[in-house]
Amino acid sequence: LEHRNSTALICKRQDLPRMANTTRAPSADPAPDQPSEGYRTLLGLISHEYFHTWNVKRLRPVEFAQHDYGQENYTQLLWFFEGFTSYYDDLLLRRAHLIDDAAYLKLLTKTINQVLQTPGRAVQSVAQASMDAWVKYYRQDENTPNATVSYYTKGSLVALCLDLTLRQEGKTSLDAVMRALWLRCQGGPMTEGDLLAVLQALGGRSFALEIAQWVHGTTDLPLRPLLAAQGVKVLEEPAQLAQRLGLRVTETAGVQIKIVLRGGAAEQAGLAAGDEWLGLEVGPAKSISAWRINKLDDLLLYAANASKVCALVARDKRLLKLPLALPKSITTWRLAARDSQLIGQWLNGS
Template sequence: MFKNNALLHYHLAVHSWEQHTFRVTLSIPAHDSNTLSLTLPAWIPGSYMIRDFARQIIRLQATDENGTVLLSHKQDKQTWEIATHGQPVQISYDVFAFDLSVRSAYINDEYAFCNGTSVFLQIKEATHLPCTLTINAPEDTAKSVHTSMAQIPDTAFTYNAGNYDELIDHPIFIGRCVTRDIVVNDVTFTLLFSGEPVLALDRIARDLVPVCEHHMQLFGDPQPIQHYLFMTLLSSSGFGGLEHRNSTALLFPRGDLPMPGEEGTTDSYINFLSLCSHELFHTWNVKRIKPALMVAPDLSKEAYTPQLWIYEGFTSFYDDLTLARSGVVSPQKYLDILSAHLTRVLQGAGRHKQSAAESSFDAWTRFYKQDANSPNHIVSYYTKGGIIAFGLDLLLRRKSDGRVSLDTLMQHLWNDYGKDESGTPDEVIESLCHRAFGIDVSDYLSAVVYGTEDVPLQEYLSDIGLALHFRCRQSSDDKGGHKPDSTGNRHQLGASVKSAAMGVTVLQVAEGLAAEQAGLQINDTIIAADGTVVDDKLLQRYLNASASASLSLTVARDGRLIHCDLPVLRAREDVGYFTIEDTQRFERWLGLI
């Protein structure tokens, strides 16, 4: 249809900073067809939800070499058919960009950001053709252009991509920012932060060096990247990350990053380093080691796979572990973080109803479309997947007398499936453990991945010098991860709440606990207990002190006042924490000695 040397050329410009619009032109060479079909992806790889990016295209027009407008027909929500008659064609369209997210496109006064899936139309008949992209230089000299796409030498903001899939795998930033480069094992990592923030850039760069070293050493040479871009969009709030082949787009609160001269490592800063670690690990485990279905996914519809517990779960295990291995956090702090993840899993009744494999498969309709009742019905393939990875590491070490670990498994995944990007089958973990190590992990996977059993950590923890304990929550914001200073709450509401103008509003109701038995519903406002107006802390104090079988609650529900009896039930011990019983064993497991 197209000649062998045919090339598609895209041009991207910020059309209006005030109206938040990009303008894109696509130049298509001569071809052998009367019509061409153009489409925009419905989802972006790494985020498993239909987002219908084409709804943000404001107008679309096709013209021939003479500027004559060609007939176009919209076939469905994301596809246009253009009557080209085989001649060269230029497509021009505008894209509205005001979604502050790492998954789409956003323009404000400081910067413009986009993913290719939001702005670059695909020619169905030409997905294999190489592409070039020219980005308009911003008129404001304080604004600059950044992307991990390969720049054509001796050009101003012109880049090339081998095909459409490569074109859309490099997010683009145009605007004000601060940057810092670090070089690790001959690979350059660029740290970019949007706007003009006051940050301790030297410290952030220094803390990320061992994180980069760890991931690169784990998978070994040759490295799949020569340059990597950490692109961080700063905001007042918001959190997220999305992996790409040679970069990541991050969203993070600007106030949670360290400023020059500040000492200490806050939990929020640890979250940032963990997010960077997570997305960089995806360079190997998702962008190259990937489910066979994701090697060439159809971006117009859902792509179902039961394997996300491997890709997000294993990565969630390594993101924090890397911080401990590299000395960014202490061994005890790492255990506190791990305990918090375990506690999140244990406090959800959904873990008994949905397996990690089912959670992976249903990501499109359940995990990415959660509501307040979701913890009672689903389990996270991120958090439980991370605990599964931890248990699998301990199991492999025990069955091999310490010769095999999860590290060894990841290296085999990289060598067998990642380097050539051949794609993994659904049973890859079981088959690889058997083939490469002679270890049978089928019973373990059957119970905790394909079944709904909890990961049996207690069976293996003594091997690495740890013990696991359980206790009651000490407060509403107790996430686990530390030895209790007191006995904790005697009795449990069984719901999460937030402050209201008077009383507290119910956000979630846990299955089987007191709030559900009392008939409390999401969005109820608990005004009073036993006739006294309460807030979160006072309500808990009433529960702890109560010697009666129930508390009388006054509740506002949809404009009505109702009364209900809240059973006073003993609090569950569903908060986990680890203690170090043998420091040498634990530090050996971490790789510190």
């Protein structure tokens, strides 16, 4: 958001709805009254930047009170300014009835899985990620997911956890906290201490422990119990093959390994970013067969139910054979509505 009273946002032409029906989704979409994915993403971006009018342009880190555009400006608070704005961007689409509960839970599922699939969340806190924005966030490389966490996505989940905790304790909500923070800081510079003071005043207790663990710590957020208490059940489903192996690849010219995630099967096998995955050997010792793969899912074709294969990869000028386990137990989350009344209270902001 460049200005307090205007901004320029870019989207693809086909993301925009057609004049005849402003929200119609492609016919394959199971919910025809919901916006298409492209249009919903644009609405989310508009919502995000609009929220920044209050949260970043007015309420802002005390370090940004006087902007010096000639040098880097460091702050620990981007988990609040970008993260909480990210929490509200999709939530406000739901409150405006542009999307329904199911669509909102789907978006939340995506954010949660993004964080859970980032090993760097166990290494870096969102406060550290914020400080590193100038040197790391906008200079990503193959080690980024292993060494860093996004203050956007995890920051939005910190907001979610705070909101659900406040609601479940029954004294206040994050909406009220944001308004009180605005009044306390007169829509101007703020510190983490201001947030803690408002949480204490409205929530009736100290939230120092939560902020220490969720913002300055690296243990996982208590998403499952907080969502359950709000009527949302967490279901676990088998992950995509790349996630099961702990890999990110491109497949436009063969299978090129871009990222090897910390602690995954690919890392254990010795695969590395920059490798080209050519094929695999599979089968018992007496009758091994070798196969070429052009995309990652070809692996499933040839490996069938094998729990182990041998990956054939090209690394610079060498060809390598790397024994690779195919783990089955890696899962991703899906959120399912269990109590629509509880969910409605939260999503309607009542």
